Amino acid sequence: MGARPGLELDEPVIFERGAAGRNGMCIPDAGLKGEPAIPAHLLRTEPAALPEVAEYEVVRHFTRLSRMNYGVDTGFYPLGSCTMKHNPRICEDTAALEGFACIHPMTPSSMAQGALALMWELEQSLKEILGFSAVTLLPAAGAHGELTGLKVMRAALTARGNPRTKVLIPDTAHGTNPATSALTGYTVVKVKSNESGILDPAEVAAVMDGDTAGIMITNPNTLGLFERNIHQVAAIVHEKGGLVYGDGANLNAIMGKYRPACLGIDVMQLNLHKTFSTPHGGGGPGSGPVGVVESLVDFLPVPRVVRVEDGRFELREDFPLSIGRMRSFQGQFGVLVKALTYIRALGADGLARAAEMAVLNANYVRVKLQDKFNLPYPGVCMHEAVFSDRNQIKSEGKVSTMDMAKRLMDHGIHPMTVYFPLIVSGAMMIEPTETENMADLDEFIAVMERIADEAANNPEIVHSAPHLTSVRRPDEVSAARNPVLTWHAGNRQA
Ligand SMILES: *Cc1c(COP(=O)(O)O)cnc(C)c1O
Numbered sequence: 001m002g003a004r005p006g007l008e009l010d011e012p013v014i015f016e017r018g019a020a021g022r023n024g025m026c027i028p029d030a031g032l033k034g035e036p037a038i039p040a041h042l043l044r045t046e047p048a049a050l051p052e053v054a055e056y057e058v059v060r061h062f063t064r065l066s067r068m069n070y071g072v073d074t075g076f077y078p079l080g081s082c083t084m085k086h087n088p089r090i091c092e093d094t095a096a097l098e099g100f101a102c103i104h105p106m107t108p109s110s111m112a113q114g115a116l117a118l119m120w121e122l123e124q125s126l127k128e129i130l131g132f133s134a135v136t137l138l139p140a141a142g143a144h145g146e147l148t149g150l151k152v153m154r155a156a157l158t159a160r161g162n163p164r165t166k167v168l169i170p171d172t173a174h175g176t177n178p179a180t181s182a183l184t185g186y187t188v189v190k191v192k193s194n195e196s197g198i199l200d201p202a203e204v205a206a207v208m209d210g211d212t213a214g215i216m217i218t219n220p221n222t223l224g225l226f227e228r229n230i231h232q233v234a235a236i237v238h239e240k241g242g243l244v245y246g247d248g249a250n251l252n253a254i255m256g257k258y259r260p261a262c263l264g265i266d267v268m269q270l271n272l273h274k275t276f277s278t279p280h281g282g283g284g285p286g287s288g289p290v291g292v293v294e295s296l297v298d299f300l301p302v303p304r305v306v307r308v309e310d311g312r313f314e315l316r317e318d319f320p321l322s323i324g325r326m327r328s329f330q331g332q333f334g335v336l337v338k339a340l341t342y343i344r345a346l347g348a349d350g351l352a353r354a355a356e357m358a359v360l361n362a363n364y365v366r367v368k369l370q371d372k373f374n375l376p377y378p379g380v381c382m383h384e385a386v387f388s389d390r391n392q393i394k395s396e397g398k399v400s401t402m403d404m405a406k407r408l409m410d411h412g413i414h415p416m417t418v419y420f421p422l423i424v425s426g427a428m429m430i431e432p433t434e435t436e437n438m439a440d441l442d443e444f445i446a447v448m449e450r451i452a453d454e455a456a457n458n459p460e461i462v463h464s465a466p467h468l469t470s471v472r473r474p475d476e477v478s479a480a481r482n483p484v485l486t487w488h489a490g491n492r493q494a
Pocket residue numbers: 081082141142143144174176218222247249250271286288
């Protein structure tokens with residue numbers, strides 16, 4: 001850790017490199033005479049607007065771009081809610097085995113027994129970890145798993161006579177929860193958390209009725225807090241004929257410690273790319289398996305991996321109540337290989353130990369930083385700690401969460417998750433994960449303390465951060481609303 005200024009290169013787009021006539025390779029004249037081999041009407045009339053660069057310029061360009069990148073393999077990555085932990089290389093090795101990496105998704109089941117066996121075994125492992133009756137590996141990510149789970153809920157309620165119209169969602173929820181509810185055709189009813197940051201059974205009872213399909217609960221929730229009242233909440237929802245959806249993105253805090261199904265959860269997605277080792281970020285790759293209790297098994301998407309009598313495996317689609325296909329082929333297979341490798345490498349005890357260490361590390365950071373940073377929900381947290389910028393923004397220097405996140409980059413650390421969850425104003429959500437050692441946590445803590453001191457004594461340096469990155473404070477709203485995705489002369493000025 002620690003940023004070293006210098007050699008931080010401002011890299012233009014490749015179209016701005018090179019000069020006319022520069023070339024990356026020399027091909028000997030083939031000696032062809034007469035008519036060109038390509039028919040005249042297919043030939044360009046003007047040369048393509050390609051950059052003209054030497055090979056070394058191409059190599060430098062992309063190497064420099066890669067060095068502007070920051071990932072879990074570069075340094076500490078405390079992005080909360082995302083579980084950016086170290087991913088053991090053994091998982092990459094197994095996923096790259098030729099039989100796994102090169103198998104075509106349309107290979108007939110009879111010739112894909114190894115791949116199907118792997119999927120079946122992963123399903124068994126996840127069933128054991130979650131306490132459910134069946135698991136589908138099809139969904140491509142967490143949000144897609146939520147959508148799958150809600151469709152399963154809707155199908156089950158429809159089969160019981162009424163799909164209902166509403167879904168309850170706590171105010172701490174991830175934005176994908178209301179989004180998937182809306183996509184499934186449900187209206188979202190927000191449930192307020194209590195002053196401790198968790199669900200209050202009375203609040204749930206006040207809004208739960210016979211027209212509500214169920215509730216979506218994240219446990220631990222996005223404040224990093226354990227939903228202590230989940231048993232009562234589940235009972236209230238079940239009593240009125242609703243179902244309990246568990247957002248399992250935070251499983252890293254609890255795997256191997258307790259089974260979500262035992263808390264009254266009926267259906268739940270996992271984010272294999274967060275909890276079970278797959279480098280992710282920038283949108284993929286992901287995998288969001290969904291587990292369900294016995295009464296929902298028939299509604300799972302197809303195809304399903306089935307072990308037939310002689311011990312062989314088949315992909316079957318003959319489930320009349322199924323919600324159907326959720327995607328092409330059989331899921332994000334490479335991620336499945338990594339997940340099973342990770343589970344096998346750690347074993348049941350190892351998984352529980354990883355959860356314990358994730359919680360311990362988050363609490364270490366929480367305790368060390370709570371004097372300088374406001375902790376809106378004090379007390380023991382689970383795998384992540386949520387602070388706010390209250391102490392800084394309310395003091396003379398008026399330093400905000402965004403300022404401090406930018407300043408972290410000057411110190412060579414990836415910012416934490418900022419301004420989420422929404423119920424904490426100026427939230428700074430820190431998830432160290434179990435894989436960081438104490439020395440690395442201490443370095444991070446020291447940097448955060450230094451930023452707090454700067455915010456008090458030299459706020460200008462924090463307001464104007466980052467100072468040591470090639471891109472400093474882009475207009476994020478314009479970048480998102482008016483993305484410039486193609487190059488043409490003049491873009492750079494624009
Ligand atoms: C990450 C996350 C999701 C969404 O998962 P994706 O794989 O990014 O689609 C949902 N809920 C919570 C709590 C999350 O942290």
